[in-house]
Each structure stands twice: as C-alpha cells, then as structure tokens.
Amino acid sequence: MKMGRENKLDKKFPYGKKRLINGHEGVVYVPSENRFAVVLIRGGNSCDPTRFTEEETYFEYGCDGADGLFSDCNYYNPDMLLPIPESCVHNGKLKLDAAKKLVFSDPYACMLFQLERIEDLGEAHNFRVEMAKTGLSEKEARALAVNHIFDRTVIFGLGTTGMFIGDLIKRKYPHSKLVFVARSEEESPKVKFALDITGADYVRSNYDSDELLAQAIENKLGGKATLFIGTSGNNIEHRIAFEQGVLGCNGLYDSFSLGPVVSYDTMPFGFKNQLIFGSINFRQSHMEKAIELLSESRYDEIVSLIDRDRFTSDPIDAYENIIYSKGAPIKTAVIWNKKYIEY
Amino acid sequence: MKTFGTYFQNDKLSPLCYGEVEIENTARRRLRTEPEKTAFSAKPYLPVFAEQTLS
Incomplete structure (x- = not known):
C-alpha cells in the first residue's frame, strides 16, 4: 500500500x-x-x-x-x-x-530453502577445520560441519518465517541450542506457541542497550552463536551479530530480512572468518x-x-x-x- | 473475463480497492526449460494476508 x-x-x-x-x-x-x-x-x-x-x-x-x-x-x-x-x-x-x-x-517453502542454503554453506565453510580437529576424511568432516553449524542458533525476529526456520532446524537437528529474540512478551500466545513447537529458548528484546541484549542472548545460548538468522526486518539484527559480537568465529549470518542495511567492521569480520548470505526464494x-x-x-x-x-x-x-x-x-x-x- | 477482487493501484488515498476487474489468461512459463502455457482458471478459497507482500 x-x-x-x-x-x-x-x-x-x-x-x-x-x-x-x-x-x-x-x-x-x-x-x-x-x-x-x-x-x-x-x-x-x-x-x-x-x-x-x-x-x-x-x-x-x-x-x-x-x-x-x-x-x-x-x-x-x-x-x-x-x-x-x-x-x-x-x-x-x-x-x-x-x-x-x-x-x-x-513462507514455509522459503524456509526450507533457507535450511538447504545453511546446510550447503555451513558444510563448505567449516569442513576443513573439522578435518583438522578430528583427522576424519573430507566426506566425514563435511557431515560434521553441517551438524555443527546449528550448534548454537539465534533467530532474530518471531514472525512466521522465524518460527518456521526454528521448527525446521529442530526437526532435523534436535541437538541445536535455539534462541528466539523478539519484542513480544514471553507470555504472549505467539511466543508460547513458538516455544511449544520448537522447544527453543526465548530472549525478549526490551533491554536498555544493545550490549545488554547481546549479553542476555549469549547467556541463554551458552556461548557465541554458530548461526545467526535475521528475520525481524530491523537494523538491530546486524548490530547484535557483528557490533556486539554475538556471532562467533567461523559463524554464518543468514539475512532473511527485507529492508535493513547489513554493515560490519571489516577488521574483526575478516579475522573471525564469518560468512554472510541472503536468499529469498524456493x-x-x-x-x-x-x-x-x-x-x-x-x-x-x-x-x-x-x-x-x-x-x-x-x-x-x-x-x-x-x-x-x-x-x-x-x-x-x-x-x-x-x-x-x-x- | 470480469471478476471481483481486491487490487493495488497507484493512488495516494486509495492504494487498495475492491471492485470489478478484467483478468486475462496470459501465457506464462514455470521454468526457462518449459513452454509458456495458458492457464486453468481457479477459484481462491482461503487466501491470506501476507506479511511481506510488496515490501
């Protein structure tokens, strides 16, 4: 309109x-x-x-x-x-x-494609470090890299797309520590439904500063994120991931938002070996x-x-x-x- | 063929309207490797309001 x-x-x-x-x-x-x-x-x-x-x-x-x-x-x-x-x-x-x-x-088909992209890119991004850690063959290390990219996942935004990708990740990678971040109250029907469907944790985005929100997310995750998915359509996503450093080394940033400009400081970004991608289709x-x-x-x-x-x-x-x-x-x-x- | 529906238009006060519209059976392609096809008519039963339409 x-x-x-x-x-x-x-x-x-x-x-x-x-x-x-x-x-x-x-x-x-x-x-x-x-x-x-x-x-x-x-x-x-x-x-x-x-x-x-x-x-x-x-x-x-x-x-x-x-x-x-x-x-x-x-x-x-x-x-x-x-x-x-x-x-x-x-x-x-x-x-x-x-x-x-x-x-x-x-939207569910869109998120199935997102999952495919995360798997493809996560595998390519980290199989060599898995080979170095484990001494496994390339084929075995690639399978390990796919699995580990979902270890600690942040989904920023809790509309249907955020909910669906969380659902799909939990179905296929039940070991994933999954945290939704959104503005809604914990007791809202939407949040309760999403947590019930996925078994995920939740952080309400109502802190006084980005720093405090980032700390709350990391506390809930139990460490830095291996995967950060932005679905909120808000600029705070990339600030939390990059400026506040919630996305860890060798991490993957999936931008499913339409509108925000993703920016990052090239110095830590390069040394942290992070990967950003966006794709909206199926x-x-x-x-x-x-x-x-x-x-x-x-x-x-x-x-x-x-x-x-x-x-x-x-x-x-x-x-x-x-x-x-x-x-x-x-x-x-x-x-x-x-x-x-x-x- | 004429039908009734809601539609977007360029209008400062009325960008979304309901009324009679003329629709055409335009030949469309699903994929590059396939021929264009004219369409089956279909009747929507439960359309929903999308979150990101035209965003």
Missing part, C-alpha cells in the same frame, strides 16, 4: 494493466479438474528460481507482474497448481483446519515438501479469519485496524468462497 500511495507500483503491475490483484498465499479450487490446489506462486523464465540471473525474468502471482488470489477467480499456469494431500479434503470439501495450515506453503520441490509437512502440523492454531464482507467493504481499514493492528493475530485469512469449505 505504501508503494501505491507513493505512485511506485508500475513495475509490479501485469503487462498492460494499471492494477495488481493482491494475495499470494492460499488454497484454490480448480473447477476443470474438480480438485483443490496450492498455487506455486513463483515462476518465470529461469532455469532455477533460486538462482535466477539478470538476464532471466521472474513473476510472482499477487506480488510481481501477475494477478493474485484475492478475487472470485483467476488464471494460473496448470503446472503451477500443486496437489494437496487427500487427508485435507472430506466429502469433496476442503477442511478448514487443513486450509489454514496450507496457507503457509509459500523451488517447486521445497513447496511440495512444505505442503506435506504443513498438512501434519499445528499451524492452523495461529490463523484467524476475517469476514469477507468486512474486508472488501473497506480493505484499507481492515489492513490498518484489524490485520496489522497492535495485538493482531500472527496470520489473518479470509474465506473468499464458502461453497467448498468444511467447517
């Missing part, structure tokens, strides 16, 4: 249009095939959307160059309508709890895995509904005063068409 108010949306519009139907997360019904589907939102002229180049094109339904989900119907590339598990459907209707889980397919295989994992998850518990008429009667007011208001639920969805939903 900010871009629209500032007259900056032109590049986002579908070709020849002066508007963009919004919405890029959700579940749809395909009448010609009598089935439900999750839309593989990201496509285009790239060999691999996680590695697209300056010469390749890219589109994203509801976000970049292609209309999205908030309409009575729309057109989608048939190969991008991914099937959902049969368990999500009952008597020809989509179960509401299943639909609520599947609306997270896009492949179809990630989304298929996300659909599978989400359908068996508890994430329906964090989705609230808003009445369609309430939303469409004044969508700006709904965004500003309900969906993104203080105390708003983690995720808000609208049942656009009640015909095939089983309550």
